[in-house]
Amino acid sequence: MARYVAKNLVAAEIADRCEVQIAYAIGVADPVSVCIETFGTAHVNPGILEDLVRAHFNLKPAGIVKTLDLLKPRYSLTAAYGHFGRTEKSFTWEATDKAEALRKDAGL
Template sequence: AIGVPEPLSVFVDSYGTGKIPDKEILEIVKESFDFRPGMISINLDLKRGGNGRFLKTAAYGHFGRDDPDFTWEVVKPLKSSKVQA
């Protein structure tokens, strides 16, 4: 919602394929990630390098690339003892 820093909802559905229940996955996600827009920008370092770093996404897309400028491709460790690698 406009003017609200926290998301109104976060939804997890593993379509029955999760090793742990969706409710537990949701709690792990909420503990591990800050979904406030400003924190997303900080955590992904989106302002680094200006707009030039995003020009590279125009060719071959945003995802699945091994480029240090694509900070969203870095796997973040989860804050939970329930999650095993």
């Protein structure tokens, strides 16, 4: 999910580079921390990034499963060539479908 969020932030031109870290606690559905590092490449106030991410992405475990359609069996496809950087539609975590909405809400 962190990759999906980061790819959408970069696709929205909110930052040129982005690293997203999401931390959870046992028994708590919402993340206890969302850390977004843009390495000085943000085109908006970095202070709004966490609010943007929390508003546009359901970061609860059930939300991640639903958003990325993780119950669909496709994991054997990742056995060769890995699961990052793939262009097939079945790799939902590579999509940048939230970029336009993020860009609009960021005021870009």
